[in-house]
Structures are given as C-alpha cells and as structure tokens.
Amino acid sequence: MSYNWNWGVFLQPSASGDDTYLGWLFTGLKWTISLSLSAWVIALIVGSIIGVLRTVPNRWLSGFATGYVELFRNIPLLVQLFIWYFVLPELLPADLGNAFKQSNPLWQQFFCAMLCLGLFTSARVAEQVRSGIESLPKGQKNAGLAMGFTLPQVYRHVLMPMAYRIIMPPLTSEFLNIFKNSAVATTIGLIELSRQAQQLVDYTAQPYEAFIAVTVMYLLINVTVMFLMRRLEEKVRVPGFVGGK
Amino acid sequence: MYEMDWSSIPGAIPLLFKGLLITFEVTITAIVVGIVWGTVLAITRIGPNKILAKLAAGYVNLFRSVPLVMVILWFYLIVPQGLKAIFGDDIGDIRLTSALVAFALFEAAYYSEIIRAGIQSVSRGQVSAGLALGMTQWQTMRLILLPQAFRNMTPLLLTQAIILFQDTSLVYVIGLSDFFGTAYKVGDRDGRLVELLLFAGAIYFVISFSASLLVKRLQARFVK
Numbered sequence: 001m002s003y004n005w006n007w008g009v010f011l012q013p014s015a016s017g018d019d020t021y022l023g024w025l026f027t028g029l030k031w032t033i034s035l036s037l038s039a040w041v042i043a044l045i046v047g048s049i050i051g052v053l054r055t056v057p058n059r060w061l062s063g064f065a066t067g068y069v070e071l072f073r074n075i076p077l078l079v080q081l082f083i084w085y086f087v088l089p090e091l092l093p094a095d096l097g098n099a100f101k102q103s104n105p106l107w108q109q110f111f112c113a114m115l116c117l118g119l120f121t122s123a124r125v126a127e128q129v130r131s132g133i134e135s136l137p138k139g140q141k142n143a144g145l146a147m148g149f150t151l152p153q154v155y156r157h158v159l160m161p162m163a164y165r166i167i168m169p170p171l172t173s174e175f176l177n178i179f180k181n182s183a184v185a186t187t188i189g190l191i192e193l194s195r196q197a198q199q200l201v202d203y204t205a206q207p208y209e210a211f212i213a214v215t216v217m218y219l220l221i222n223v224t225v226m227f228l229m230r231r232l233e234e235k236v237r238v239p240g241f242v243g244g245k
Numbered sequence: 246m247y248e249m250d251w252s253s254i255p256g257a258i259p260l261l262f263k264g265l266l267i268t269f270e271v272t273i274t275a276i277v278v279g280i281v282w283g284t285v286l287a288i289t290r291i292g293p294n295k296i297l298a299k300l301a302a303g304y305v306n307l308f309r310s311v312p313l314v315m316v317i318l319w320f321y322l323i324v325p326q327g328l329k330a331i332f333g334d335d336i337g338d339i340r341l342t343s344a345l346v347a348f349a350l351f352e353a354a355y356y357s358e359i360i361r362a363g364i365q366s367v368s369r370g371q372v373s374a375g376l377a378l379g380m381t382q383w384q385t386m387r388l389i390l391l392p393q394a395f396r397n398m399t400p401l402l403l404t405q406a407i408i409l410f411q412d413t414s415l416v417y418v419i420g421l422s423d424f425f426g427t428a429y430k431v432g433d434r435d436g437r438l439v440e441l442l443l444f445a446g447a448i449y450f451v452i453s454f455s456a457s458l459l460v461k462r463l464q465a466r467f468v469k
Contacts, residue, residue, distance in 0.1 A: 070454060070457075071450070073453075073457075074407075074411075074449065074450045074453035074454045074457065075411070075446045075449050075450050075453070076411035076412065076414040076415075076425070076449055077411070078414045078415055078417060078425065079414060079425060079442065079445055079446045079449055080446070082429070082442050083442050083443065083446055086438050086439065086442055087438075087439045087442050087443060090247040090439050091247055091439075176310075179312075180310075180311070180312040180313070181312070182312075183312035183313070183314040183315060184312075184314060184415065186314060186418065187417060187418060194312065194314050194315055194318070197315070197318065198318065201322075207322050208322075211315070211318070211319055211322065214315065215311055215315060215319075218310060218311050218312060218315065219307075219310055219311070222310035223310075
C-alpha cells in the first residue's frame, strides 16, 4: 500500500487560518465532553424520577413511567435526534419555532443533541434505578413506613441512598455509553470529535492520521472515565451486595 | 401551527420497503457473523493460550470503547482498499459491503461478552464431569458447555439483536439507503421531513417493541 504518512499535518495551520488541525481536534474533544456531561446531568435527574415512578404503588404513575421507558428504548437514537432537530421546531408555536431556527446554529445543534442524548439515556438510567430499588429487601421500605416516615421520605432517606450505591457499576457503563453515543450528534453537524475526524479527512486528505487520532481520543476518554468511576465505585460499594445486575 | 400532510408516504412505500430489506440484511448478517465470531472470541478469551486470550480481549475492548459511528466510518475507509487490492479498481458501490463488515465485526465484540458470561455461568462441575467421562477439552466445550450456555443467554442475545436492529440506522453516516436513510431522502425530496421522520420512528418502535415483548415471553418460558 502506498500511503504517505504525515503526522506533521496536525501542526499545520488549518483551513480557517487561526488554528492548527490539532486545535480542531481539541475543539471536537471539548464539544464531545461538554455534550456528554450536560446530557448525563439530564439523564441522571430524569432517569431517577422515572425509575422511582416505576416502583411507586400507583398504577397511573408507574404506567406512565413504563410507557416513557419503552418509547425511548425502542426508537433508534439517530431517529430520536432527527425528530428533536427537524420535527420539534415545526411543532412548536410559530414564534417560538422561528426564534429557535434563527438562533446560532451551533447552539441549536448542541441543545437538541443534549436534550436527545439526555432523555435517551434517562430511560436506561431509569431501568437501573428501578432494578436497584427492587433489589432492596421489602423490609427496608416497611421498616421506614413503620417508623412513621411518609412514602416520599422513605424513598428520600431509606431506599434511594442504598439504591444509588448498589447500581454504581451499571451506571458507570451507561456513563461510558453516553460518550460513545454523543458521536451520533455528528449527523446534525455538531462539531464534536467524529465530525472533526471527517472534516480533517476532507481538508487534509490524511484520513488514517485523522481517524487514528480521534479513535485514540475516544480511548483516552474511556480509560479516564473508567479509572475515575472504579475509584468512586470502591468508595461507595455496599458490603454484601454484588451491585445491581 | 404546522399542517401535517402524509400524502407522500403511500407512494413511497415500495422504496421504503426496499430500505427496510437493507436494514434487515445488515441486521441479520451482523447477528449471524457476530454470534459465530463472538463465540470464537469468547472461547479464545477464556482458553489456555495466554497470547491469543490477550489478543481476543484487546479486540473486544477496542471495539467496545469506540463509538459505532467511528467504526462505520473506519470500515468505509478501509474496506475499499482491501477490495481494490483483491478485485482491482472496478469495485462498484461498496457502502453496503463496508457496512456489513463494520456491523459484523463490531457486534462480535458485544456478543462475545454475552457469550463469555454465558459460558462462565455454567457450573465448573460440568467441565470436570465431561473431562472425567473421557471427553476432550473441545468435546466438553461443544457438547456440554456451549448448549447450556446458549440456552441461558438466548434472551440476552435477542435483546442485543433488537439494539443492533436500531443501531443499523447509523449507516446514515455513509449515505447507505437503509430504511431510515430512505425515509430521510423521501422526506427531503418532498419537503415532508416532519411526517417521514415521525413515520420512520413509529415503524422502528412497532418492530422493536413487538420483538421485545416476544423476548419477554420467551424469557418467562426459559426461567424455570
């Protein structure tokens, strides 16, 4: 194979002039990380609420939560993203929709991707939260109620603190997934890592260098997250529980 | 407020159906190759040869830490080079081929983790019993471990297949006209993106949701 390797390409000034191609990669990394972290906040909050609702003794609330989880789990992430990006602005009231379409495209892309990734992941987090709560012995809830706690208090002070500690390992893998899934945002043009890889191919005609560099960056994200989460898992592990499923 | 107009869908049904066939082609190829190659990887990984085991582990970990989008793009870059080396420059449209290769090799990594857990869930005594009966290592694996392992992990393998079915929509990044790609193109052509995207979402939901209900029923029957 006669491929001309040229790793020096990353230090050349980029097509836009004010940056190097390496700088482009770091811009991509920055967007990937901020997209993933902000979506993770949404996923944790919404996922916890939906997960709790699935376990409450009220048929309407748990039915709603089940429907939510099934809806977000059975439609491909890419389709969900396109629906948020192309469909939602049309269905909003005209003023709001137009205001959205006239805002900075980068923010439009980021906002839609964040919402989409966050809610998509929230359905998975909800399943973990539910399995964490269900793995606790029934006696815990009854003991709480017998002590005179109200049901919300039982969840707040008895069930949730245990459930979160038990589901740390599966939450870690969801957290890793959110970084990988963030690559889907490339399809609506957000300049995250995968997008930058494709742009570098277009601008530098050095596809292998660009792809290897971006792949290595994803691996680094993976290793870093894994390292931090393992330490956290060890800290919060509940003796006697294997930890979720 | 937006006026819905679904009129461009009926005429596009034949096109959409062709797209759906491509979606199924990618899904089924990836399931079959993924499970076979995944089994090889899983057996290698728990096998006696330390170097091969390390290589298999490396393969699995590499594929599992890179986004699927990147894997699809990678193979779109590599597969044509390989094909050109074998068949010369006239290779036609390689999008489907590279998608098939990418999904098969990518899914194998995920399947191999399920299969490895399945094999390790069969109790140790079964291996000892097999060996004590005079079976070779390979016979024990083939006749005793794998049948039980596959029985235990069928629900997980099927659940992974449903995830895979949804993930095939990502071939959008290399412009392959699978079901989603076709729906997008039709919507774009007729200026009816909103309706086509909602329609595509509904179809994916119906297929995945009914498949997952089937898996649940199957699971209930498997659990003793």
